[in-house]
Amino acid sequence: MAFTISALIFFASRLSPIDPINAMVPPDMASDSANLEQLREELGLNDHIILQYLTWLKNIATGEFGYSLQSGQKISEILALRMPATLELVLSALVLSTILALTLGLFAGAKKGGIADKLSRILGVVGIAIPDFFIGLVLLNLFAFRVEWLPTGNRVAPGQVTFWDRFPNLILPVATLTIAMLAVLIRYTRNSVLDTLNRDFVKTARSKGVPEWRVLYSHVFRNSLGPVMVLLAFRLPLLVGGSILVETVFQWPGIGTTIIAAVTASDYPVIMVVSMIIAMVILVASFLVDIIKSILDPRVRLGGGN
């Protein structure tokens, strides 16, 4: 799987009509063809494409990500600098949206037409119909410019050392991503809860005289989680994609802004490494989801029971 993805990423990058060499040399140097040739040779751009791929793969596997064509900086250094910012953003949004979606979805499903159901419906429409970056702009406009409660973005200002110092900066971007994630997730959780409520074992639980909150919590909720977890895995790429837009809107110095800059400058080593990392993150996430599912459902538990 990882191989397929890496091959796709590598060869797709080579389909681009832009000669990567052009992106890095200033125009006045581009006429000096001898110099250019030498540069190509140095960068391995003249090797056979398969060899180039294998070299790249080996380098990636050993953590040798190479250099940015644009800045000449080591890609591993760029990552070390940018990765924590993105992780902070994406993980906060992931945790927050999951918790909110599961709670709201549970209540919405448990009480069709109740407050939670209505709220989830509104959030659903907002999140699905309006693109992430637009939600971000609206939030920015409202909270950062109109009332000036919250900073416009930027992860760190001088003097902000601890997480709590940075916390206000995190609110708007995380809120934007969370709303975008939440929309589908809530509706899905709600529907999953409704499905589970119709299953026979819920009636059995009720026939024991168990209070409704226990029926919901202990019987319904747990059995509703499986499909939601699967959806979560499917939505992860969107979260990553969303973070790219949101980072741009909030000038968040993460992987998202890095890749945008890299794309604009055709900085293909950076594009490839970042794509690879995003792909790996998604792979790992779907693996995690499998694990969570096996914990939730004894039927898929590895060697479950006996």
Place this chain on the structure above:
Amino acid sequence: MSRSTNKDLILDLKSVNVKFKVEDGTLHILRDVSLSIPRGSFLCVVGESGCGKSVTAQAIVQLLPDNGEISSGDILFSQGDQVVELNKLEKFGKQMRDIRGAKIGMIFQDTLSSLNPAHKVGRQVAESLLQHFPISKDEARTRVVELFRKLGIPDPERRYEAYPHEFSGGMRQRVMIAIATICEPDLVIADEPTTALDVTIQAQIMTLLKDLQKSAGKTFILITHNMALVSEVADHVAVMYLGRVVEYGTVEQVLRDPRHPYTKALMASVPNLDADKNVDLQTVDGQTPSPAEVTVGCEFAGRCPYVIAACTEKTIQMTQVSPGHDVRCIRLDSNGKLPVLIGGASNE
């Protein structure tokens, strides 16, 4: 909450009507269902598919599907000297919950999906016990294991820890019976608990239920299609047709001396009750009318060989043909007999 009723009745349904809201209107599924169930008896409810047997069971414990409601009638349940109107209790309120599981045990139809796939079976049985009694988890466990053993679940200590998917249909059935009986409720309602199982297991499970009823003096309501079973275990029988009870009495009265044309047709289709161990209730000639159709008068009129004009003019009332034997048909004479059919094939 108290009412003057016959103290010997554990459950008394009085003209219970149940309606379901559906997309294009309301379905009137139970029509004036009345059943008086003596304490310690074993009542079988029979009738063809869709006649409202399961709905009756669900209405008693107030666990109808969301779109259904008891639109009128009374469901009186006697607890010691007290008579509780079940239908007046809040559906998920404490009073109703204290009765469910503890006083009325319930085995729903489709028991194969009636267990929570994510919980260990032992825990699912213990849950009921822990809900109603102030006992420790260990005590609950001991009692569940004991009941598992009594119900013939092999290796009960180990099976306590198993998940439903590791159980066969018959074993899951026993777990359901354990859930319904662990708190030793006064009344157990079993809705076709054995249809999905093969004949030998069916017989074993019915023996289990019958033993429970006899030894503990519990009252049982069994919903079934199996007429041989009825003659074997029941002491009272209620025959339902399209949302109504059309005949009610003791086994002797209803099975050996049926009076309602529908019951007669049913019995005629069962060749010999004692010979065959597994006689399913046969279909009676003609189409079952849909509950959506608004019928005036007798619901059976469309298929009844005894039908006359008066049958479809107004609602037919229950009449007593002998003490404890009620029939809903206007063509019975003063002796409670149907007229002899001239020319047609009589069911006699």
